[in-house]
Amino acid sequence: MQPDFLKGIRFADFTWAGAGPFSTKLFSDFGAEILKIEGVSRPDPVRVGGPFKDGVYGINRSGYFASRNTGKRSVAINLKNGQSRETLYDIIRQSDVISNNFGPGAMERLGFGYEDVKAIKPDIIYLAMPMYGEDGPLANLLGVGMTISAVTGLMWQTGYEGEGPIGPGTHFPDHAANPYHAAFAVMAALRYKRATGKGMKIDLSQVESTINCMGLAYVEHAVTGVERERLGNRSPHFAPHNIFRCAGEDEWCAITVLKDSQWAALCEVIGDRELASDPTLATAKGRLAQIERVEAAVAAWTAARDPVSVMQALQARGVPAGLVASCRYLMDEDPQLRHRGYWQTVDHPEIGEARFTSPPFLLDGERVSLKRPPLIGEHTEEVLAEVLGYAPERISALRAEGVLE
């Protein structure tokens, strides 16, 4: 289904790279009109960052861009051209939301600070999502998603026991914490506007947003004064609780015994009567005290088996277990995602048919189907004509002036 839940809501969307566009994508997937303001001379970095169809570079061939911008309309305007401001003001006057994830001050320098925009569109919802917030001594620190992991404790706590910090293998805060906190805030602002007629500014510091996702660790430290040391995949409460090597090349399975009854079931599955009958291992506390012995027994069993059979054998007895899936496994083999129709194919003029993640839920039993991402500047002229009512001559003049790219 292609839901039109947000039909009639228009964004002047200045976001680029990862976190910002991933947030506004949710709105286009639900029927809002997202006018993606982007330049050709200074394109969205993920348009030039790849991966590209067949590994061949092209400004319309980036899969990363495609996955963040489904259903949007692309308006190619050179922001650095001083003449572009009036056109952009006209777009903003016709929009409910203006969004950006530039550093502090960038929008102000372009003439699109909150006060500037409010002057021409008093009830605007203004989403800004700079890394460290709009003001303060570190507001101008430059960063990427991993920088956010670094300053929030997320990187510190991700690593092997007894070794240094490694951090998530991705720019993790860009892909859920920040885009979805932002989307939730925009929906709240839309409701507030519906009730009061007033807009608002949303200053989403990506660091502050991400610390909420580290909230359990933060509050525990605040209460106990103790910061948990890195444990790899182990748990301070449960054992076994780890990722175990299985037969095959780089094959692994996570196994987590969260209840003593699951320990008994695990011992039966692996056929180890000595472990099963050892009273010192009957409780989590006892197993934690002999963690090396417990894990060695499990590892010896998994090492000779493929991860699917390990997972199935344990799950059949109610023991939480799951193989460590690569993207290849998720896309080609995972029976659950296949059953639920998670991967959907979208056709694109330059990329061709490509597969994308669906929004991660079923809505009334159906998938939200994605509309294809735009070519750069694909909708410039129709937006100027249809939304702003510009005559063809005016559009041609803007193109001649270099406002339109």
Next chain:
Amino acid sequence: MSQVRPYGGTRIIDLTRELGLYAARLFADLGAEVIRIEPPQGGPDRPVPAATGGSEQATATGVQFAFLNLNKKSIVIDRKTPSGRAVFEDLVASAQIVICEPGPDEPDLVAELIAVPGHRVVTVVSYFGTDGPYSGFTGSDLVVQALGGIAYLSGEPGRTPLALPARQSLFVTSLYTAAATAIALWDSERSGGSHVLDISAQECIAHSLQNAVQVYDLENRILARGGEGIRDATESAFTCKDGYVFLAAPLALSASWSGLLKWMEEEGFDGLARLREPDWADRPTRAQAPMRAEFRALFERFIADKTKAELGAEALRRKIVMAPVSRIADLHTDPQLVFRRYFQKVAMPGLGREVSFPGAPYRLSEPVWRIDRGAPALGEHDEDILGRASSKIAHR
């Protein structure tokens, strides 16, 4: 309160156990009346122990509960009794949203919720979704990080994949849950219809894998942990005098790379000449293991006598993408967070004192986000809610 808030007047029945707890809280922070309906012994999330201090640290039990249930209300209903079920249905009928995580002993819960007359959003949150071959699987944070694909991407090549800390599956799932539920409510109110959302934590994690999905689909390459061949040699955590710093100075962030070289030049660092050789101008080469190892040795030598604070100041001054790797214990003194008065004090009655909590995830120019109350005691709002919802008081 006369102040209009985004979810003022919205009632949410919160039947979450784990994955959806933070979603319901986000609504409560913006004015929704979020009601936890708990069995007489309390919800399963109440006794979760703290992760610090080992399994015997009973004193910190409830810390996680306190964070995830801020601003919510609690009532006790025994849904196993007929009168309890009647009250439960009345409450659902009075709500605009129900967020639930059905347990293995509640196979009919979703059908019961959908059968209640009226229009509302029913959001069902689970590890793997409500149907399919894994729908009967038992989940956990580590298991779903494995099956969702994020564990495969973290850690070092050849070694065990690493899960992310502090129950990230709960937060990722809750954030998608909250955003999708908010959009469904918007339509429910506008159209007068009902919606059912079936949210899978596995799908939420798989939706958050950066560009790994497209790298496989378009270029037939499988991204793996360590960023081997993908991540620039400069993008990592490095050891400095008093801890670690994270640096990112790939050629794509040209100002960061040139700022780094200029800094080395100013200090007369003897490793600079090597970084000016042609192989350092080639993006793919820079992502290879030998280059990564070489850069680590070189850069750690450059920063061995520099502290995190000194490096942070240089990053700001020189526009280099570099920042200290903070411990959790460092956060409350982070100068930026202190300046912005980010952290909030919340009273924790069980401890008899106030505790510092993370503040709002977004700063709104209208005063609609706030902490009205700490996490509720079991049944704290029985009279408040049930007096209004129903005359059937023999619910327990």
